[in-house]
Amino acid sequence: MNKLKLNYTSLSFLPFLVCIPLGYQLITNLHFGGFKLFQEFLISAFNPKVDNEIIITVINRLNETILIGFFSWLVSITFGAIFGILSSNIFYKIFNIPNFLYSIIRFFLTIIRSIHEVVWGILLMQIYGINFSIGIIAICIPYIAVNSKVFAEQLETIEYKSFESINQINAPKSSSLLTLIWNPIINTFKNFGLYRLECSIRSTVILGLFGIGGIGTSIFLSFQTLNFRELWTYLWSLAILIILSGLIFKKIKFNNINKTLSIFFIAVFFITILFSFSYFLYFMFNNNFKNFYSVSSLFKSSSDLGLFDFLKLILETIILSLLSTGIAISLPPLVIGNFNNNTSKIFIRIFAFLLRLIPTPVILLSLLTFNNPSLSLAALTLGLHNAGITSKLLFSNLDSQDKRNYIAMKSLGISKKTCWLLGLFSQQAKSYLAYCAYRSDIIIRETAIVGVIGSVGLGWQLQESLSSFAWQEVTIVLIAYSSIAIVGELINGKIKNSLT
């Protein structure tokens, strides 16, 4: 018998096997208690509430969301660039600074990055209470670390030979550094900057669900009061915002940045740094740190969390990540390949858009109307949301792909599904899997969001420990959560490198 050989195409479908245990648990957990509610939720999508009062509320909430999102983006992109420079090799080479500092900064940023903004948000809210700036700070902390990684990766592409040649001119070190890093920094901002603004707005919505403010808070409150028509008004207005911003971002091109615009950007860069520092000082001196002092009891307090329970939570988080990743990888090619006609494609695109649009906690809450809380339900939620994102990428890659193989196979009378699989998807499978490896990094971090709502994993334990001010437990959970994310990032990095 021939040996089974797996290629990239089959590897893209293989993770769908996670649906066997997942489906089993979902079926056994099925209940019809809230089926009517779910029906109402779906019907309300076509009948959102529209009156003067809600329109004014929508505008106000969207304004808040945009403001928090924009300021978080501005600060995180600015400091991301600075930390990107500080965590790149080139900086240490030019200034002859010992390399261990580089490793320390990188390690520090990796830890910060490994904790999701929602976790930062919940943590900060517990310490400082709810206010507008907590949202900005909660987003900025991990985003600065994420952005700095992207900037540093771009700076690592500077050829050593270019460094040598500029270094050999023997210019002042600051001039050499600026000349070498200028273009990689500008190019990263051009290619990545606006995408991060979109991410920032999405994160603001998610944080809003936890009470930070903006449209997210309104979505959560209307869900809590089962006011589905109002909920859909907020969701559709958010959809309009995302579509509009997407269209505007597509129009904005930084190909020809003239001198005035460059000077304007530099001025904004320095003003942001100045503003951030002064705001930080203001924040430090004008806040009630009563709760913060309880953090100092960290070393005194004892934890009620047993070792077995703790290991169970870690295992749950890992399984949750694996199941969600399995769905996010395998679902899009399976659905697109099976329903490969123009009408179906439109429906799949709309469905994928809705999965991206509706925040994961809302998806989870709506699924809870007919299924008991479980690890599988949380995994399904996270998997579906991320499948919406991976399918967007798959669609755009397939659209721009050379279709000659597909046409040639079709002319031989081969079935449409086989033509799609071997003539189109097989050429995309490798890059698709590489992107999914990157996506699974994010999935690991997002387990915290569904964990809080769906009562699973470390996310749930974090919420519990925070509510009871059990700071030692909080620290243990955060260390475990961060370690899982860092190990996941290392493994995914290896997979990504082998695929690219």
Next chain:
Amino acid sequence: MNNTLLELKNISYKYENNLILNKVNLKINSGEKIALLGKSGSGKTTLISVLNGTIKPTQGEVKIFNKSFEELDRTQKRKITTIWQDLRLIEDLSAEQNVNCGLLAENNFYFAFKNLLNISSFKKAHKYMQLCRLHNSIYDKKIRKLSGGQKQRVAIARSLIQGSNILLADEPFNNLDPKLVKIIKNLLLENLDKNNTKKSPKTTLVALHRLDLLNEFDKVIGIRDGKIFFNIKSTNLNKLHLDKIY
């Protein structure tokens, strides 16, 4: 009077267990024009990298202006310029910005900043680009959009604008047509000052494969397998010498 500018004493360089330079001894005096001959992989580029301080030899001593490289201050280091075989231009910058990079050493941080924003003066850069017969239509073009020959001349202009005393050039005539080779050769060997007039003698070491240009040099050095086989006046060079290294 001792007018030795560069001196290599018993220099060896090992890379991944391969001996690239093997006990090289060399003296280069002020004003000398030296051609460096040798097959590809004979150690010419490594020798140039040792001379400009980008490679530290595994063994031996390098003296520049009678000092070790570490002892040189920035002004002294600036007196050495290199035209690299692989050019080492900054791809994302325009041709004129790249040439202006040659002026970074004599200017402050603000100049570097203005250069990147395209608001610095390019007058001097344009003058050197003209000398290298670069057409003004390519001045503001990104390096990646230029042809091999144009890139080569941008790298030469960047090097010349530094006005250094010692010029080390690694195969500077690559990608150039015969007419341009003549022009560039004159530029490299007949050192020009700001007013396009001849200046005090400039020391030049050029690694090349063009045997027809050798009579323009004072001395010829032949290198093979990392060892110097001959170091003679160019007028004394004969076929036997060339047979030793090729």
